[in-house]
Amino acid sequence: MSWQRYVDYMDGMKEITVAAPMVNGNGYIEKGRSSFPVIIKGITLPEADVIYKFKNNLVTGDLRPGGNNVLIGVASSEKSGLQAGDTFYLRNQKGSGDYFIIQGIFDLGSSAANNMVVMSLDRARTFLDITGISAIEIQVHDVFAADGLAKELRGSFSQVKVESWQERNKELLSGLRAQDTSSVMIQFFVLLSITLGIASVLAIIAIQKSRQLGILKAMGTNDKSAARIFIIQGFSMGFAGALVDILLGLGMTELFMFGTKSSGGPTYELKITLANILLPAVLAAASATVAALVPARRAAGLNPMEVIRNG
Amino acid sequence: MDDIIVLNKINKSYGDEVVVQVLFDIDLSIKSGQFTAFIGPSGSGKSTLLNIIGLLEAPTSGKIILDNQDISGLDKNELATYRNEKIGFIFQFHYLLPEFTALENILIPYWIGKGKPPKEVIDQAVYLMERIGIKQYGGKYPNQLSGGQQQRVAIARSLINRPRIIFADEPTGNLDSKTSGMVMELLREIVREDKTNLVMVTHDRDIAAGADRVIEIVDGRINCDFTVDRMGRKEVRRELEHLACIFSGAAGGQ
Ligand SMILES: Nc1ncnc2c1ncn2[C@@H]1O[C@H](COP(=O)(O)OP(=O)(O)OP(=O)(O)O)[C@@H](O)[C@H]1O
Ligand SMILES: [Mg+2]
Numbered sequence: 001m002s003w004q005r006y007v008d009y010m011d012g013m014k015e016i017t018v019a020a021p022m023v024n025g026n027g028y029i030e031k032g033r034s035s036f037p038v039i040i041k042g043i044t045l046p047e048a049d050v051i052y053k054f055k056n057n058l059v060t061g062d063l064r065p066g067g068n069n070v071l072i073g074v075a076s077s078e079k080s081g082l083q084a085g086d087t088f089y090l091r092n093q094k095g096s097g098d099y100f101i102i103q104g105i106f107d108l109g110s111s112a113a114n115n116m117v118v119m120s121l122d123r124a125r126t127f128l129d130i131t132g133i134s135a136i137e138i139q140v141h142d143v144f145a146a147d148g149l150a151k152e153l154r155g156s157f158s159q160v161k162v163e164s165w166q167e168r169n170k171e172l173l174s175g176l177r178a179q180d181t182s183s184v185m186i187q188f189f190v191l192l193s194i195t196l197g198i199a200s201v202l203a204i205i206a207i208q209k210s211r212q213l214g215i216l217k218a219m220g221t222n223d224k225s226a227a228r229i230f231i232i233q234g235f236s237m238g239f240a241g242a243l244v245d246i247l248l249g250l251g252m253t254e255l256f257m258f259g260t261k262s263s264g265g266p267t268y269e270l271k272i273t274l275a276n277i278l279l280p281a282v283l284a285a286a287s288a289t290v291a292a293l294v295p296a297r298r299a300a301g302l303n304p305m306e307v308i309r310n311g
Numbered sequence: 312m313d314d315i316i317v318l319n320k321i322n323k324s325y326g327d328e329v330v331v332q333v334l335f336d337i338d339l340s341i342k343s344g345q346f347t348a349f350i351g352p353s354g355s356g357k358s359t360l361l362n363i364i365g366l367l368e369a370p371t372s373g374k375i376i377l378d379n380q381d382i383s384g385l386d387k388n389e390l391a392t393y394r395n396e397k398i399g400f401i402f403q404f405h406y407l408l409p410e411f412t413a414l415e416n417i418l419i420p421y422w423i424g425k426g427k428p429p430k431e432v433i434d435q436a437v438y439l440m441e442r443i444g445i446k447q448y449g450g451k452y453p454n455q456l457s458g459g460q461q462q463r464v465a466i467a468r469s470l471i472n473r474p475r476i477i478f479a480d481e482p483t484g485n486l487d488s489k490t491s492g493m494v495m496e497l498l499r500e501i502v503r504e505d506k507t508n509l510v511m512v513t514h515d516r517d518i519a520a521g522a523d524r525v526i527e528i529v530d531g532r533i534n535c536d537f538t539v540d541r542m543g544r545k546e547v548r549r550e551l552e553h554l555a556c557i558f559s560g561a562a563g564g565q
Contacts (some may be wrong), residue, residue: 211406212406212408212409214406215402215406215408216408216419216423217391218367218394218400218402219394219395219400219419219420219423219468220391220392220393220394220395220396220420220423220424221391221395221423222387222388222391222392223387223388223391224388225423304367305362305367305368307406308362308367308402308404308406
């Protein structure tokens with residue numbers, strides 16, 4: 001059965017958005033004495049663009065791979081120093097090669113994807129000397145239905161390997177899940193210890209200041225105001241702390257980006273949203289305020305006579 | 312009804328398991344516009360009585376009427392407000408707030424009740440400082456002042472809200488006779504001119520002799536009650552001479 005039949009069949013399934021035939025291989029960009037390893041990908045349009053969104057992520061040039069016109073990722077471009085419009089020599093693993101022209105440069109946000117040289121499916125087949133294709137990449141409407149669909153396709157086609165994204169990334173997924181739980185745990189305990197820390201600092205202040213507090217109460221400060229002093233103090237401590245933490249966090253992220261730059265940047269996109277910043281800040285301020293409740297209650301309950309009697 | 316303070320069967324006991332009774336059925340009326348001195352041996356219950364009339368401490372039983380208002384019905388916050396607006400306290404220890412200057416300390420009772428003080432109130436604070444000889448220390452912090460200067464700041468603080476009643480527990484205990492004289496002169500002037508009432512615990516016979524009324528407390532009960540109106544100042548002074556042992560004994564104990 002030819003690969004076109006598979007593609008046609010899958011295109012007919014309603015769960016599938018697109019089925020894109022791909023040719024995958026490895027090669028080297030040769031430049032002077034250096035050679036840079038790249039991933040070679042042969043695609044058809046518009047199918048592959050639905051999955052990879054080259055068009056929306058073009059840095060320069062345009063999306064018209066064909067013949068010896070190719071697209072390359074920003075990482076390959078930066079490594080090799082090649083720009084849009086340049087011609088370069090690309091070698092395959094068997095040692096033969098050809099000259100290609102860079103028509104566009106894309107940034108897909110991951111260092112593996114940005115290390116690709118993308119050409120037309122047919123050119124990739126001849127270049128890599130592949131008779132059929134390497135794979136059909138499928139996009140589905142419901143990402144979590146992928147497992148079920150893979151099972152179904154396995155039932156229909158016994159001669160090809162069918163793999164869902166979950167199966168392909170099994171270790172990554174369980175790793176992510178573990179990381180997720182551990183990061184939640186860490187956050188929880190950090191929050192707990194900060195809350196306890198602020199509570200104890202405020203409790204000490206409440207004891208140190210009980211003399212002054214007692215005299216203020218004797219002069220007519222009511223219980224609510226006495227308590228409010230600590231709530232406000234706790235809130236300001238939490239707020240100031242959150243501010244410092246935000247700056248530290250942003251600084252450390254920068255440092256991380258800087259530190260990983262030499263190896264091509266992180267392999268994933270680091271997105272810092274407003275929610276990422278505000279949520280912990282609000283939590284910090286809130287937990288500090290909660291921490292202040294204990295000394296605040298103490299302050300409210302303080303009897304001025306204790307202080308006045310004991311000097 | 313021109314009584315500023317009326318006490319009705321005031322009892323006070325301390326302790327839960329071992330109950331110690333400190334005040335016994337105190338009945339007392341104090342006329343408005345007077346300076347009243349409480350005297351008596353150490354441990355007799357003078358401070359306890361003062362704190363109860365000053366609404367700092369609740370009696371175990373009995374009724375307190377201040378300025379024709381029965382205060383038994385007031386809750387904790389209402390008591391706090393009442394203290395802030397109507398009562399000035401001068402404690403034996405000054406209890407200034409170390410983070411604030413002398414002038415700011417004097418203004419704190421105003422702050423508590425009404426917030427930021429207007430110019431008239433600040434002027435009043437400066438006037439009070441001038442009257443007791445600490446005008447030049449307004450910008451200093453308590454730890455930069457001597458004990459006597461700190462005590463005078465506390466006295467000015469007790470007067471800033473123009474209270475109806477001033478309660479003072481041995482306010483001049485830490486002062487030399489000259490500054491003590493200045494303080495007493497100011498307090499007496501305020502009683503006279505502002506129609507304020509002054510109730511003071513003292514071990515100083517000369518100060519007691521200058522009061523309009525002297526009440527001696529012994530073992531939690533009123534032992535003697537001398538009124539200048541009724542007996543004349545000379546007679547009061549003579550009576551006080553008889554209590555010499557109490558004064559000297561107490562002065563040593565305090
Ligand atoms: N919180 C308390 N618990 C138990 N006993 C107390 C308490 N406060 C005061 N007392 C007792 O009450 C009695 C009266 O105390 P108070 O301070 O009123 O005496 P005082 O007349 O002011 O004495 P001094 O002249 O020494 O100041 C004392 O025997 C004291 O030990
Ligand atoms: Mg006393």
